[in-house]
Amino acid sequence: MKKLLLSLIVGIMLIPTSVKADEGMWFLMFIERLNHRDMQKMGLQLTAEEIYSINHHSLKDAIVQFNGGCTAEVISKDGLVLTNHHCGYDAIAELSSAEKNYLKDGYWAENRKAEMKPSSLYVRFFVRMDDVSKRILSKVNDKMTEAEREKAVNQEIALIEKENNEGGKYTVSVRPFFQGNEYYYFVYQDYKDVRLVGTPPESLGKFGGDTDNWEWPRHTADFSMFRIYADANGNPSDYSQNNVPLKPKHYLPVNLSGVKEGDFAMILGYPGRTNRWMPAGGIEQNVKFAYPAFVEGSKVGMDKMKVYMDKSEALNLVYASKYAGVANYWKNRQGMIDALTKFGTAKSKAVQETKFNKWANKKENKAKYGNVIANINKFYSLTNEKARHDNYLQLLFRASSYGTIGRTLGKQLENYAKADVAKRKEMYPKLVETADEFFKEVHIAAEKDIMAAELNLYATKSKGYAIAPMVEKIGKENNYDYTKFVNAAFDLSILTSPERFKAFLELPSETMITNDPLVQLSNDMITHLGSKSDEIAKAQNDYGSSFRLLVEGLRESKIGTIKYPDANSTLRLTYGKVRSLPADKRNDAKVNNYTTMDGMVKKYKKGDEEFDLPVRLIDMNKGKDYGRFIDKDGSMHVNFLTDNDITGGNSGSPVLNGKGELIGLAFDGNIEAMAGDVIFDSKLQRTINVDIRYVLWVIENFSGAKHIVDEMTLVK
Structure with a gap:
């Protein structure tokens, strides 16, 4: 793995030593200064402006936080949204009944009128961010208790949020980083009319169940689809029959070429929480x-x-x-x-x-x-x-x-x-x-x-x-x-x-x-x-200030080697490559960086709630009925591995190639690297992704919902 020399923001971040290219959850506003050159060497063909821009459409405009806990991406000019099956699970369950069980049987809306609105579901678009560290830290001093410090910080945060919400048009969130040594504000726009478009049956969307969860090899169609609706002017609106599909600033084209070992891969999303500075x-x-x-x-x-x-x-x-x-x-x-x-x-x-x-x-x-x-x-x-x-x-x-x-x-x-x-x-x-x-x-x-x-x-x-x-x-x-x-x-x-x-x-x-x-x-x-x-209250107060000083001191002394802030549900970019794990006899694939439908069928257990499969899928696989989504090796690729640095909240994140085209959907990590929220393991850390071709095959070939695929921009 090549080494990097990163030049960070003067007065805010220290000049780092070497860092693994696949490690780190990076702010988009710093990509030009911190990561862009290295990403280009690995295969990125986009400019930093095409990834993050305030004045022009960019990749960030296609990435949304899904219902406050997952990530999703816009993949059509009509506001079609792709996320994980497990991210849409609550909404799908709510819309289901014993008579019409969409979790069990799957669902694909035959037209826009058949798209269903759950009672409460929203997506959040990221508009912009900025640094307010100096402003907030000027309001605190070392003599304050943690409670006094928190009060002063929150008062300033309230002012910043009010100044930037444009009369309630936007949601503004000021978040601490590096254990309260830096602060940034984030501006978002929320859309609350989000409707279910489709989902595979649970036998595919949750194939493997608890047994395969956090495991590799994996064979799961962990995806579901929704659509964002807006008023006639494209603005957020509560549910109304008069609302129309959102025309997004940017949506992701879908690449059908597949991936191979060493291909560049980047993931944008909302990782929930890491604790890599934890004592x-x-x-x-x-x-x-x-x-x-x-x-x-x-x-x-x-x-x-x-x-x-x-x-x-x-x-x-x-x-x-x-x-x-x-x-x-x-x-x-x-x-x-x-x-x-x-x-x-x-x-x-x-x-x-x-x-x-x-x-x-x-x-x-x-x-x-x-x-x-x-x-x-x-x-x-x-x-x-x-x-x-x-x-x-x-x-x-x-x-x-x-x-x-x-x-x-x-x-x-x-x-x-x-x-x-x-x-x-x-x-x-x-x-x-x-x-x-x-x-x-x-x-x-x-x-x-x-x-x-x-x-x-x-x-x-x-x-x-x-x-x-x-x-x-x-x-x-x-x-x-x-x-x-x-x-x-x-x-x-x-x-x-x-x-x-x-x-x-x-x-x-x-x-x-x-x-x-x-x-x-x-x-x-x-x-x-x-x-x-x-006694505990006093110790907690001392701990709060001491942990903040520990992080500050580790950075100042350069004893600490982490050069990016912990995840905290703010938009981040991670980059790396398609990367296999050591050969595994449980995987029938030629290289242990992907799995096939043949391998999926080998796991089939009739009547088993985790490993049952639809008869239709078994028959289609037997006949190699893969349509236009077949890999050049003649098989149907199901899931694949990259070495991106992700965590919970990245579920549903898009996996993109160097052109910013969608190649997969992140949904899990491997259990061998489960310590990743605390310490990154460059040898074992892997992200498990659904191959986008399998997603499209399930929709078009298995489910007969080609009209959904026809909305997308497909490229090879």
């Missing part, structure tokens, strides 16, 4: 305390959900999306434990921190940096058991729809009860709508089992840190079997049926809602999660 103590805490609790809590919730999902198609739809979300992170966290342990990441960080501490205690540095490592280590030693406790409790909140009911429906009903008659009349329709949506996504028998099991796990496994008082009291009285209490609480609560909920709206009582047993339990747990001792 050794934080890594150790996650591996030994936080993540094991997360994994165990996830498994308990999944097992209880699955019992009911297997009972009927209707119940499967109720919990399909929640189960998928919990299962995804369950396997991710276990992979993180394994990878971070295997590679001794905490030890390598500790070595770096020992070196830093020596530098920090030199005479000229001691006053500023001398206590940094000691403060950081003290914080982690005080919070290890709390981290375990918090993860058990947070997984209860993730798995149980009633875990946080006190601050959601409960709080809304309390406010309703306190309001005057006129205000109640105004609130009533929205509350009824909220309740209707809530009860669509719960099954009371399942919720009882989930709650009782998660409470038992939380109460019996969080012994190193005091549990919530109400949970402890109930546990002691019932030998930590919460079944009896939970059953009684659900029977008494006004939040367990639409009828009880609406009856409360007719005769509201503040006492009734605050005394509701599920609201009381929820509030007890939420309050406890947010509480901390004075």
